[in-house]
Amino acid sequence: MYRANEKRYEKMIYRKCGKSGLRLPVISLGLWQNFGHQGNFSAMTEMIRTAFDLGITHFDLANNYGDPYIGSAEENFGKILSGMRQYRDEMIISTKAGYDMWDGPYGTRSGTRKYLVASLDQSLKRMGLEYVDIYYHHLFDPETPLEETALALDHVVRQGKALYVGVSNYDRAQTEEITAIFRELHTPFLIHQPSYSMLNRWIERDQLDQLAVEQGFGIAVFQGLYQGLLTDRYLKGIPADSRIGRGATWIGDELNEEMLTKLNSLNAIAHRRGQKLSQMALAWILHNPGVTTVIIGASRPAQIAENAGCIARLDFTADEIAEIEAILAK
Numbered sequence: 001m002y003r004a005n006e007k008r009y010e011k012m013i014y015r016k017c018g019k020s021g022l023r024l025p026v027i028s029l030g031l032w033q034n035f036g037h038q039g040n041f042s043a044m045t046e047m048i049r050t051a052f053d054l055g056i057t058h059f060d061l062a063n064n065y066g067d068p069y070i071g072s073a074e075e076n077f078g079k080i081l082s083g084m085r086q087y088r089d090e091m092i093i094s095t096k097a098g099y100d101m102w103d104g105p106y107g108t109r110s111g112t113r114k115y116l117v118a119s120l121d122q123s124l125k126r127m128g129l130e131y132v133d134i135y136y137h138h139l140f141d142p143e144t145p146l147e148e149t150a151l152a153l154d155h156v157v158r159q160g161k162a163l164y165v166g167v168s169n170y171d172r173a174q175t176e177e178i179t180a181i182f183r184e185l186h187t188p189f190l191i192h193q194p195s196y197s198m199l200n201r202w203i204e205r206d207q208l209d210q211l212a213v214e215q216g217f218g219i220a221v222f223q224g225l226y227q228g229l230l231t232d233r234y235l236k237g238i239p240a241d242s243r244i245g246r247g248a249t250w251i252g253d254e255l256n257e258e259m260l261t262k263l264n265s266l267n268a269i270a271h272r273r274g275q276k277l278s279q280m281a282l283a284w285i286l287h288n289p290g291v292t293t294v295i296i297g298a299s300r301p302a303q304i305a306e307n308a309g310c311i312a313r314l315d316f317t318a319d320e321i322a323e324i325e326a327i328l329a330k
């Protein structure tokens with residue numbers, strides 16, 4: 001029988017999600033990779049428990065996570081949760097819908113009411129939950145009026161199947177448009193989930209991060225480690241069991257000499273700060289005032305512990321920021 005670490009809430013920092021009252025851990029755990037049926041069930045159980053013992057209360061899923069078939073990450077999460085049910089109210093569990101999920105015109109990439117409502121019912125069943133804390137539309141659907149998508153998200157909240165809603169991968173203009181509808185409906189629109197890292201700064205260029213601050217929604221960043229590039233995983237070659245080594249990502253093409261020089265220079269700054277590269281990369285994201293949390297992925301418990309350790313040093317001097325900018329601009 002699992003019993004959580006009693007000191008878990010002393011080990012994490014929690015931030016208010018935008019202007020809402022809800023606080024999220026600055027590091028959250030995502031289950032996109034390594035949590036499907038191809039993975040080892042005891043290893044995934046260990047990762048969820050390690051995270052929870054470190055005060056990581058937020059677990060991020062989506063209807064289509066898992067291999068060899070989509071949905072298997074939610075199934076495994078449900079099984080793991082059944083061994084720690086007493087902690088359900090200490091958790092923020094999110095899921096999403098938007099990508100291809102089931103056959104036919106109603107289960108493929110969509111933002112329709114039909115797809116979003118049905119998909120959430122399926123997710124709840126797979127996870128054995130009565131409600132999720134956050135339900136996201138996974139990506140903008142140009143084929144569906146935003147009003148329909150917003151009304152569908154509003155509907156599941158009123159049904160009691162989600163407490164809050166979010167959008168993911170929407171650009172600033174799309175977010176502004178749907179936010180206006182949510183405001184009219186009084187929908188609890190909590191959060192946006194975009195990709196963002198030292199190597200991927202589109203939310204700054206698009207000023208989505210500024211919009212979050214202005215309008216009061218939170219940002220849960222994904223791929224803050226650029227799928228592992230912003231860690232020491234690849235500094236001495238490509239390990240066979242790494243995401244690039246397994247051929248499980250497209251970022252391998254970016255790992256050239258120029259990139260390695262950049263990563264080594266960043267690594268030197270991290271060491272000077274008494275951190276690992278992963279920890280500095282996460283602290284750098286959390287330095288952006290629009291960001292609430294970074295959703296990390298992991299293949300083993302030690303990575304979660306290392307990443308959560310970023311909170312020991314979240315501050316940056318102006319000189320450090322300038323030095324990092326100079327390296328990234330090269």
Ligand SMILES: NC(=O)c1ccc[n+]([C@@H]2O[C@H](COP(=O)([O-])OP(=O)(O)OC[C@H]3O[C@@H](n4cnc5c(N)ncnc54)[C@H](OP(=O)(O)O)[C@@H]3O)[C@@H](O)[C@H]2O)c1
Pocket residue numbers: 029030031032033060061138168169193221222223224225226227228229231232233241242243244278295296297298299300302303304306307
């Ligand atoms: N909304 C969306 O469209 C969307 C899209 C993608 C992801 N997400 C969410 O974001 C989460 C994270 O995404 P992600 O896993 O692709 O990105 P990530 O956090 O940038 O990369 C995670 C990978 O980096 C490696 N890693 C992590 N910590 C490490 C450490 N301390 N040292 C060495 N290597 C380390 C591991 O890969 P190895 O296998 O090499 O060990 C791990 O699986 C997902 O689980 C999901 O919840 C959302």
